[in-house]
Amino acid sequence: MSLFISAKRHGSPLRVIRFRESHLEVGENLLGCLSHRNLHRTFFRITAAGERFILRSLAPDLLINGKMLPDNVVFYIAAEDTLRVLDYEFVMLPCSPYLPPL
Numbered sequence: 001m002s003l004f005i006s007a008k009r010h011g012s013p014l015r016v017i018r019f020r021e022s023h024l025e026v027g028e029n030l031l032g033c034l035s036h037r038n039l040h041r042t043f044f045r046i047t048a049a050g051e052r053f054i055l056r057s058l059a060p061d062l063l064i065n066g067k068m069l070p071d072n073v074v075f076y077i078a079a080e081d082t083l084r085v086l087d088y089e090f091v092m093l094p095c096s097p098y099l100p101p102l
Helices: none
Strands: 003-007 015-019 030-036 039-049 052-057 074-078 082-084
Touching: none
Parallel strands: 003 082
Antiparallel strands: 003 015, 030 039, 039 052, 052 074, 074 082
């Protein structure tokens, strides 16, 4: 079974990004490989944070919805079979006090 990330911003339709199961495991400091037709293939660091996971880009050329994101962007995703990215307009803020260090 594949895992998914649904990215949403400003009420636009959800963009579904598929993870191959072999690239995601339960644990800390794991690397996942993300690929999507609108997203350059890139790598992420996945860490556990309570009932959530943190997905941090390891590449500076990450594109989502055609927009360049900084390499320190962090997504909070629920630890479920379907992983839903919270609105990245909020979670990508690098100075947010809610972002724990990796």
